[in-house]
Amino acid sequence: MIHTTHAVFAAALTEVMLVSEHAPISWQAAATIAVAFVVAPVPDIDQPESWVSRHIPGASLVSKFIRHRTLTHSLLVSVLLYLVLFGLGFHIPDWLATGIFMGWVSHWLIDLVNPMGVQLFYPLPWWVKPPVPWLAIGVESPGESLIRALMRVFVTVLTLSYLLVHAPPMLQKAAGPLETYALRWVGLWTWPWLGTVCHVLHLR
Template sequence: MMGSTHAAAGMLAAEIVLSVSHAPPIYWPIGIAFGAASAILPDIDHPSSFLNQRLPLGSSAGMALDHRHFTHSIAAAWLFSLYLHWLWPMVPSILLTCAVAGYLSHPVLMDILNPEGAQLLWPLPWMISLARILPYPLTFSTEDWMERVVLKNGLWILVIITVVQPKLI
């Protein structure tokens, strides 16, 4: 998946957290931003990813880690959660939950739709992909027309609808 698709999925995951928890409107912009930013973080292990190209240690992470392995695991999301709570203890937990939901949306909701899958249960060697049980077009490769046209646009439309919808009621 491309970064913009992951960002949209992370925003949507954060919106779900905010909506289900009945978070005050003041938290929504920050929570959604946390979800989007965290959703692109697992791809730090890919040499051409947005973060890998822009962070000082990004290229080192890209060389040291295999793509869709540790950074795409439940263990990495758990460590990310612990790190956030240690780094920002004064930030409301709902915002940190938005960040973790965004992070998890990347491997758990999105990359398992790719035939390559993700190593969700690291250190176990299994690459988990729904492509083994779901047919195309429900699963697809990175930059396939299903991602570029249908999924990315559909996610962005859902993000906009879910942000605007509470204001319409």
């Protein structure tokens, strides 16, 4: 996937996480989403033609030593990153640590639907790919463009709905039936199991 798809998917996934945790409306919540959005393209530093490699000085050197979609797209690095962010006592703010972690993990999650897949269990030589080839979505394909557009709409609608659900009663009343639709939409993307997982992992 290209960097913009990774970024908007990270924002969408992080927003669903926050909704599932019933996160309060705050600058920390907004910052978490923003950090995930920025970090999401970074794992493609192993690809010399990626946006990250072309825009960060010296980043393209990484691709000379690491094959694309192997180490940086693995569970190994995700676990190590989690330990650095949450387990080694660096006292990184929760919103920053969560945003970085969600941005990184969301990257390989959406790459799993690409025909190439990812070497998720690196250094084991197993590539995880879509089980049904015709469901795979190629890089810069019409399918990716459609998914990216839908995710942008999704993020916008969920954000506005969540804000309305937590708005003062006067504004909710003024919104009329929109408040009911907003409540239903937010409820649809409130997953108790995800909230529990995030609580266990200290993601917030």
